[in-house]
Amino acid sequence: MEKVNQSEQELEQDFSKPWEQSDVILEVEGQQFHVHRVVLALSSPVFSRMFSADFKEKHAEKIPLPEKKAREIREMLLAIYPTSWKSVNENNCYFLLDLAEEYQVSKLTQKCENFLSQAVDKEQGAAILETLIVAQKYTLEKVIDVCVKKTRNLSLQEIKSHSKYDEIEPLTQRKMIELQMSKVEDEFAQMKRLAGSALRSCASVIMMLGCHIRYAEILKEWHSRHNHNKRGPYLKRISLKENMEVILHEKEVPKEGHVGVCRSLYDVFDPLKCLHKSLMEMAKISQNSTNEEDRELNSFLLQHRY
16 A cells, blocks of 8 residues: 555655746745646636736745645645646545635635545445535535435434534525435335235234134034045135134133144234234324225224233
8 A cells, every 4th residue: 555655646746846837936834836827827716816916926936825734735736737636535625625715726626526425425424414514614515415315314313413413504404304304204105015015914814813713613513524535615705803703712722622723823812903903003194094804803903802
């Protein structure tokens, strides 16, 4: 990794000496950066006015930049010079945004915005809100939009408990809350679909258990009357409610047991009732959201056990 960094460093432009007809020097923290007026002017309206209007810098050979850091100015130059076009990364993005805003270097701001837009895709949790606040500070609409969309993956508690939540602009907060509401609606709709599917599965279980008990009783009686080699009796389909009644009333199994029944299924009545009740509550938004058979069974279950 060190060799790669060293190689990249060697390819970076060295501004410490005159080069390619450089015509002005920026002085920062005792260091000199030999640069070109035309490049700075084309990149920055601030430098353009400085070199064209009645400012002392118009003809100055050296321009001091007090209170600036040499390393940061060098990174800015590397990012705007066509001979290097250094990319924005996590190490330089935030101070480059400051410099881009101060010197009105729109292309540099755009490079920072593109980097943050890609970086936020990999961020999780509070880091998303941290990036959102930065984007808000520099009016990076593209990044704000990406961050707001990413907050859909957070809980409302995570969002509102963030230490800088109050710094987020009201309109952005509203968009985030609307996304949370949309997420809840989607999750509720999904839960309702799953509950509907589970209700159908629950009905199948009730049918199978009820049929099992009834058929065992019928088969036992039938075998006592007919030749065992003959085909068994036909079992007429009955409702969910009637099947649950069969399960409810199977309180005791004779010592000799039912034919084909290992033990009483009476004990499954309460668990099935509890399951059906929960699924009804999950699936029911209005009286029309569940079918008549489910409602009839639910009315019956309210009157028995549990």
